[in-house]
Amino acid sequence: MLMLLALLTVRGRFDDPDMWWQLKNGQVIWTTHSIPTVDQYSFTALHHAIVPEEWFPELIIYGAYHFGGYSGMMVWLCCFASLLLIAGYVLCTAYSGNAKIGFVGAMVVWFFATVGLSIRGQLIGYLLLIVELLLLHMGRNRNPRWFLALPLLMLLWVNCHGSFFFGLIVIGVYFLCSFFNFRAGGLVCFGEARQKWMLLWALVLSSAAVFINPVGWSQVVYPLDTMLRQPVNLASVQEWQPLTLSDPRGAGLMVLLAAVLVIFLVRRTEVLHLEELLLLAVGSWLALSHQRLAFVFGILAAPVISRLLAPMWDRYEPDKDRIAPNAALFVLAVLVAIFAFPRQASLEKKVYENSPVRAVDYIQAHHLSGNMLNAYGEGGYLIWAMPQHPVFIDGRADLYEWAGVLAQFGQWATLQADPNTLLNKYNIAFCLLERDSAMAHVMPLLKGWTQVYSDQQSVIFVRSKQSPGPV
16 A cells, blocks of 8 residues: 555656756766766856765666666656655554554655655655664664664765765764653653663764765765755755745644644653654754755654554454455555556656757757756756756756855846846856746847747747747
């Protein structure tokens, strides 16, 4: 059921604009056997240093494309989305001791994960966060030696996604709580000397393991740089905006926190562990600050809410489970998944409808040359489909903020500066813009610019001297 839910959730999500430049990165790594550490796709930030934080997932994404085309990429997405939900189910089941309440926890993971289920390296990063929580649970409740697997996990994680930094924070929280042993009403903390020393070794070795990456220190501090030194990126990119109550995930966050609070106040026995309280606080702060981090909150909250709800299903008897109906349901879910999996033609149609495919054909057919200014959201596709034309900007907002381009482009796109200033500074020869953007209505009013192409999604303007005639 979780596998089917994952497929039905992502089958229409083959349109993430960042997917394309990550696919291109994977192709470069695949063909050159080297990891790019400087920009090679734009003319505005050419050769500027980059942090290849997602190089390993990018390689796998391209491998899926290499062997299966768009269908291979969709298989990649369905597999990792399914693994995420199944891993969440395993974690919540182990944490609560109840297989059916564990399914409720998996649904919590799914609900908040919908903010970021797409063909991007973050999917693997958040899967590894679930694995880390499972290792910590096993170390706390079975054998502390499970903690020693954490450095290997961090070694993989730092080369997959910047969320590894959250992983270090989680280990740090567990280590901090291992120093305390108390009960204060419904709040408890159990610290054991053996676990404390094992956690210390795990934290030290994990902190060392994250330096095993292509660019060393720069990759380790990259998450901090994003959160503290990229104000334009955080202020202008939608996924970095605060989570609001008008978003279903914002309302869901408040409902979950309220449920935890009510259970905490009503019960008289052990309710909440100190590390759970701290991680819920961190996850809530992250999600309320940046909507994309609701993903993290869901993973941190799911096992907690599962454990708190487990006593409500105390009559569940696993021995009475019936195999035949479960098997029939499993087969039915697989058949529906096979039927619902999008075919190659539908994926191509989705790309055609959501990416500037026709505009790219026009540019190539009419041999437009010179510097191109493109829409922010279309830069990723242009990197993949038209590599001979370096882009002005794309979804790598961190790179363009470092290079000083992001703020200039933002002022240009939102009409906060004279449009001619940017066009002349970068000697722009033609512009590929989204049809409904503000600048698409301003460009016809500028002297020396002619609209030569338009479709339902894109519009192209060229400096009059190279205009090939409107289409």
